[in-house]
Amino acid sequence: MSVAYALPTMDDEIRPDLLNVLIVDDERAIREGCREVAESLGFTTLTAENAAAAFKHLESRSIDIVLLDMKLPGANGLEILQEIKRRRGEAAVIIMTAYASVHTAVHSMKQGAYDYVTKPFNLEELRLLLGRAAGHVKLATENRVLREKVKAHQSFGNIVGRSPEMEKLFRIITKVANSVHPVLVLGESGTGKELVARSIHFSGPNRDKPFIPVDCGSLVPTLIESELFGYAKGAFTGANRSKEGLLAIADGGTIFLDEIGELPIDLQSKLLRALQEKEIRPVGSTKPVPINVRILAATNRDLEQAVQQGTFRKDLFFRLNVVNLRIPPLRERKQDIPLLIGHFLERMNRTLGVERTISDEALKLMMTYDWPGNIRELENCLDRAGALTSGPHIHIGDLPTQLQNVNRPMLVISEGIGNNGVVPIAEMEKQAIFSTLKRVNGDKLEAAKLLGIGKTTLYRKLKEYGHEQ
Secondary structure, three states, rough: OOOOOOOOOOOOOOHHOOEEEEEOOOHHHHHHHHHHHHHHHHOOOEEOOOOHHHHHHHOOOOOOEEEEEEEOOOHHHHHHHHHHHOOOOOOOOEEEHHHHHHHHHHHHHOOOOOHHHHHHHOOHHHHHHHHHHHHHHHHHHHOOHHHHHHHOOHHHHHOOOOOHHHHHHHHHHHHOOOOOEEEEEEOOOOOHHHHHHHHHHHHOOOOOOOOOEEOOOOOOOHHHHHHHHHHOOOOOOOOOOEEHHHHHHHHHHOOEEEHHHHHHHHHHHHHHHHHHHEEEOOOOOOOOOOOOOOEEEEOOOOOHHHHOOOOOHHHHHHHHHEEEEOOOOHOOOOOOOHHHHHHHHHHHHHOOOOOEEEEEEHHHHHHHOOOOOHHHHHHHHHHHHHHHHOEEEOOOOOOOHHHHHOOOOOOOOOOOOOHEEEEEEHHHHHHHHHHHHOOOOOOOOHHHHHHHOHHHHHHHHHHHHHOOO
């Protein structure tokens, strides 16, 4: 029976009726089920039961979204994915697999897949995924050059991510890279603020000019002043020669002021004057030095609150905040975690000369963790696990304690069940499942994650218990 849905998460400019969805699966029931959901959302659909039929559609039609079964008879799913991306690079390919192989899913995303879904999936899950994919196609079409740079990990400084939040960030980076305005990069510690600043600089027309980072939070005030503005010979004890300031050295380039919120108030005044007058006065000198430099600044503090508290100058805040970029914390873009893990493991394997992989259970656990230290914590976690593991696979036991203890369901066992109060294992398992389902308000996907089991296993157990699905 056909069910009508409202399109989720897609803005008013996205026209589903203008997008074509290709469904590739050797099971007719799967093809028809996916077709019904896609058409209820307004998409135009085509179906194929094998690779040859899929390629024929790709030759004759413009395909925007592909639902691709990874286990087609006589065909290699990854090879089909690569051929689809070669013929229609902007298509959003959603991998369908009944094998729930996270290894395959991570590898397919590294090869260009947009996302994956494991069978059996429910209609709501597919509906939401198609909605997100439509938004992705819109962004990809508008930003073809940007996507190629991100995929190649070149001009954007190894920033990894394909979530909607990161695609929005990449689009803004592209726009501000070609301007000369100051940019304020906001984000929690470990989110990659310096990577974003480098991306802005090296994606712009002055990429061949210097990029100089300055950590305002780690240097004493006098040292920051002499570093930024330079000093004249004899300006202070030990100044046996003149030193050129970084603001002058970076002629035509970029100065990145990290942790700008830690800059002392008197230096804020001097920096503001330098930006307004486009010149600096070295310490101990009366001669102005012209500067031609772009300022990028970053902070994990609330600068507007700092302005209200009198610890940050309002006029400097307005000068730096011409454009601001907010980097989302990792907990807000968890769908990027498998891609980030694949990126760090690949780098680890190149460095160590060994082949490290991560177990499905460990990856599932890492997907439930909120990562308060963000990408830096994730990278350190994998480095630690890679050093501790005794084999090629990273398991849950190799992960830090705070991850191993995350989201463990609380189970209360009723007294008196079984003989002499002993609870049979089957009953403990049943109570664990129902206790977790109650905790997450019946969300089976979330319950499966918390329990550390696959969706298929959970559905099978519920069927055994006679639970209405």
